[in-house]
Amino acid sequence: MTNTPPHSEVAIVGGGPIGLELGVALQRAGVSFQILEAGTIGNTIAWWAPQTRWFSSNERISIASVPLLTIDQSKATREQYLNYLRGVVSQFDLPIRTFCRVQSIETAGNALQLISSCHDQTVTYTAKNVVLAIGGTDFNRTLGIPGEQLPHVDGYLRETHRYHGRRVLIVGGRNSAVEAALRLHHVGARVTLCHRGPSIPEDGIKYWLLPEINGLIRTGRIEAYFNCQPERITEQSVDLKRHDGELITVDCEDVLTLIGYGQDKTLLRNAGVELIGETQRPMFDPQTMQTNVPGIYVAGTAIAGTQTSHYKTFLENCHDHVDRIVADLTGGNYSESEPEFMKQIEALPES
Ligand SMILES: Cc1cc2nc3c(=O)[nH]c(=O)nc-3n(C[C@H](O)[C@H](O)[C@H](O)COP(=O)(O)OP(=O)(O)OC[C@H]3O[C@@H](n4cnc5c(N)ncnc54)[C@H](O)[C@@H]3O)c2cc1C
Structure with a gap:
């Protein structure tokens, strides 16, 4: 079955912390958007072992300037963080469709069409721009x-x-x-x-x-x-x-x-995004986060492809992507000679 919901200016693929943070930033900038998530809100964190604690401090993994507080000031657990993400979605009433996997993206005139599988139905979303905030840990090695x-x-x-x-x-x-x-x-x-x-x-x-x-x-x-x-x-x-x-x-x-995780390249490939180096990371302009496909951006840990066992690109060093994308979409300027996050992905071995 196919149906066509309304068009939004931006479609965010991925309802992890960076996808949600971007949603709040677009809302604040008055840009219409829709978040499409293959699983639950914060799906990557949802499969961690129960009670796993973040390595990063709470202020580094909090999003959209919403404080992440734990009762004893300790680093958040998986459960506390998922609770926090649900709170952010409710607080900002973010439009998110869960259990909706985007499978391919096609250009249709001035718009992009996202062909998605949502609860066994094929749904086609359209948007002027798409941000792939799809992470990099889709499967275990x-x-x-x-x-x-x-x-x-x-x-x-x-x-x-x-x-x-x-x-x-x-x-x-x-x-x-x-x-x-x-x-x-x-x-x-x-x-x-x-x-x-x-x-x-x-x-x-x-x-x-x-x-x-x-x-x-x-x-x-x-x-x-x-x-x-x-x-x-x-x-x-x-x-x-x-x-x-x-x-x-x-x-x-x-x-x-327990030997690490890899990024599923299917969507990136189906969308025509060029993949480079040993990690097969998406090609993008570090100033704007736009990929080689006009209108398709990448954000969050998705930028690093499949990281080696020594991870260097984390949520805590990805918040900056949100500001760059919003600036580019709203005609603003965000310039920094060499973004800090590029040093991390370029430190990874690439052929
Ligand atoms: C055990 C463990 C501990 C960790 N500890 C830390 C830590 O202390 N600090 C830190 O910074 N990082 C840590 N990480 C890494 C952390 O998971 C990432 O930094 C964080 O989740 C990245 O956020 P993100 O929004 O970029 O991507 P993700 O959280 O991975 O979100 C991507 C989302 O996109 C969705 N998605 C993917 N493909 C599609 C599709 N085709 N259609 C629709 N949706 C799709 C996924 O379901 C997922 O919800 C840890 C990871 C693990 C496994």
């Missing part, structure tokens, strides 16, 4: 080894309770893997960690996790294999191969592969 599709293997830590008393192998060595290892240890799981690096990296790991994980590994309460990678998963075990060639078999009942 996979190992590409036999057995990865078995039901006891998961790329997300969804909750902790089910792991009580179970032997769990966690693959990865950055925040998601380290946090999962600690939390599952504390719910009474027998945790083994496998990381391809020589140790838990000190840079970029939440500072409150590092001493604890290192202490638990040192005292043998969490078993850890470094310089190694999984080769095969079976119902009862995982074969690990060390970089020196040694093979180790670890018995386990559950496997968590």
